[in-house]
Amino acid sequence: MEIINVENVRKTYRMGDNIVKAVDGVTLNVFGGEYLIIMGPSGSGKTTLMHLMGCLDKPDSGEIYLAGKCVSKLNDRDLARVRNKMIGFVFQQFNLLPRLTALENVELPMIYAGVPRAIRHKRAKEVLTMVGLRDRMEHKPTQLSGGQMQRVAIARALANQPQIILADEPTGNLDSKSGEEILKIFSDLHSDGLTIIVVTHDLEVAANGQRVIHMRDGRIVSQEVRTSVRNA
Amino acid sequence: MLEMLKEAFRSISANKLRTALSMVGIIIGVAAVIAVVSVAEGTSQSIKQNLSAIGSNLIMISPGFTRGGGGRISTSLSDLLTKDDAQKIQQLCPSVVYVTPMQQGNFLVQYERQNTMTTVLAVYPQVFNMMNLNLQEGEYFTQEDENSRRRVAVIGKEIADMLFPDGDAVGKTIRITSQSIRQNYKIIGVLEKSGTLLFLNPDRSILVPFSAAENRLFRRSYVSSIIAQAYSEEVAPQAVSEIDAILYSKFQNEDKYRIVSQEAMLQTINQTMSLLSFMLGSIAGISLLVGGIGIMNIMLVTVTERTREIGVRKAVGANRRHILTQFLLESVILTLVAGVIGVGVGILLSRTIALIGSIQTAVTPIVILIAVSVSIAVGVFFGVFPAMKAAKLNPVEALRYE
Incomplete structure (x- = not known):
């Protein structure tokens, strides 16, 4: 079953005097439980496409459906709810809030979801344990290594039990060992049935996906489907 | 949240x-x-x-313009307040309970080697009642003293302390002087400290019977002001209009006298103060x-x-x-x-x-x-x-x- 339908979506940005066609007529279907890699050189529009699928941005034209529901016309509040419940983001820069502990960072999406305090604590501890940070819960991001920060970010993405994980260069700021650990977590999540979409230009990262699409100048130029998934 | x-x-x-x-x-x-x-x-x-300490329902009547200075100097008695006006108010205004004319002036007061410049108020004995002035020692002067023009005085606390540092003011004779005027008055009472009242300060004043001072000290036939007291707060506005009727029939000109009730004063003060506090x-x-x-x-x-x-x-x-x-x-x-x-x-x-x-x-x-x-x-x-x-x-x- 398809979980994301992107239909002829366009998005332009104004960069100074230039108008950049970041996404220029993309149509893409993502299946539930799929591990999809989006590749392309910088400026190819892959990150913008991810933002559009993640409801962080609205397309200029075209439609995006998440689980059959059209999200391109939703208002701010409903978009926020979709981001909160359905999607988990993982960024290259980790984007943890520096003043909060690992546990509090993981609780953040649940606060916006209105999850009661006790349940929130329990769930946050659960996901942090799942990513192997049981003994780092009260640490602030500055007291954690890059790999650990990214694992906190993954735990945060998982907090509200989303269906889709969107990751933008998740290993870009990590050493290869930490990167592998992150990719292992993604593979595990994929095995558990989550839909994983990773934006990268790293071939090693791409090797984990079931399907790789290549973008250039805002368009999808090719795609390769692999039947087997590498088990790390 | x-x-x-x-x-x-x-x-x-x-x-x-x-x-x-x-x-x-x-x-x-x-x-x-x-x-x-x-x-x-x-x-x-x-x-x-x-203001409420000086007794309630007081009405102050004063001339509408200041004599002397660069302004108009009125020579005609018909343009000035006199003690006859006070008596007329007493007789003709049913809402007024007490009235006193008041002469007010600054004199040098001496006792032996002590002396001080102070305000002398010549008033009817009713004034003690009207203004809630209490005695610390001695006694008030009476209607009897007023009738017989007796030269007696009730003095304020600060004056007593100044002239009689050792106490014992009652019974002493003080000399009140101003240029060629020189009069002796016997102290029969000392007032309790009352603090500054709105338009005068009893602590720094000497009160003498009106009749005893009008010709001897002040030597003029007009008065500084007249103070009246209404029967009650309810009739105070009525008292004001009764007094106004009498004075208007005399002067035929509203500008020549001013009647201010305590209530009106209170209101003015309230307004002024709230404006001031609003501005600040x-x-x-x-x-x-x-x-x-x-x-x-x-x-x-x-x-x-x-x-x-x-x-x-x-x-x-x-x-x-x-x-x-x-x-x-x-x-x-x-x-x-x-x-x-x-x-x-x-x-x-x-x-x-x-x-x-x-x-x-x-x-x-x-x-x-x-x-x-x-x-x-x-x-x-x-x-x-x-x-x-x-x-x-x-x-x-x-x-x-x-």
Whole structure:
């Protein structure tokens, strides 16, 4: 079953005097439980496409459906709810809030979801344990290594039990060992049935996906489907 | 909501020096408002107390213009108030219970080697009753003294202390002089300390029977003023119009006399004081405004600094209202805390003023309530723009912000 339908979506940005066609007529279907890699050189529009699928941005034209529901016309509040419940983001820069502990960072999406305090604590501890940070819960991001920060970010993405994980260069700021650990977590999540979409230009990262699409100048130029998934 | 409060406190306390500095403006503003209003309120209260201390329902009648100086000098008795007018008021005004004419002048008063310049008031004995003047020792002069023009005097406490440092004023004879005038009066009573009353100060006055002084000391046939007392508060306005009728029939000109009831005076004072406290309060309020702008400034800086944080929050599911609430809460907490500190500082300030200036100050709960709610309002007013700015941030751009 398809979980994301992107239909002829366009998005332009104004960069100074230039108008950049970041996404220029993309149509893409993502299946539930799929591990999809989006590749392309910088400026190819892959990150913008991810933002559009993640409801962080609205397309200029075209439609995006998440689980059959059209999200391109939703208002701010409903978009926020979709981001909160359905999607988990993982960024290259980790984007943890520096003043909060690992546990509090993981609780953040649940606060916006209105999850009661006790349940929130329990769930946050659960996901942090799942990513192997049981003994780092009260640490602030500055007291954690890059790999650990990214694992906190993954735990945060998982907090509200989303269906889709969107990751933008998740290993870009990590050493290869930490990167592998992150990719292992993604593979595990994929095995558990989550839909994983990773934006990268790293071939090693791409090797984990079931399907790789290549973008250039805002368009999808090719795609390769692999039947087997590498088990790390 | 609770989480947001916690979050707001956390981010405010993250930058203590900046927070403290941005609060200073509000603290000063609130403290100034509290102090200024407390002084005005205290002064107003003490004036009211004094005014009600001089006896109730008094009506002051005075000439409509000042004689002498560069103005018109009236020579005709028909243009001036006299003791006959006082008697006419007594006889013809049913709402008036007591009346006394009053001569008022400054004289040199001597006892042996002590002397002082002071006010001599020539009045009817009813004045003690009318103005609630109590004796500390001796006795009042009486109608009998008035009828027989007896040269006796009741003196104020401060005069007694000055002329008779060892006490024992009653029974002594003082000399009241002015240029060629030289008269001896026997002290028969000393008044209790009463504090400054509105238009005269009994503590620094010498009261003598009207008849005993009108020809001997003052040597004129017009009087300085006339004081009347109405039967009750209810008939006071009626008494005023009765007196007005009598005086108008004499002068045929409203400008030649003035009738002021105690009530009207109280009203005037109230109006003046509330205007004064409003004006001073507004001036102090300007620093609140300046403080508010400081808060807005700091909140704008905060929003810019935390652009990325806002992006992250939006990415994990915060909507505009969440972000708006978060930043608004921060600015309101900032101003609220500053307001409460300001109230504390203001109360201290007002106490200090009361101690140093030895004047009465009063911090009323209303003022505190207003000051605190104004602080909150400042927080909302000046926080709304930065918070809106934060809420409207595009999450993609916010995440990209370095």
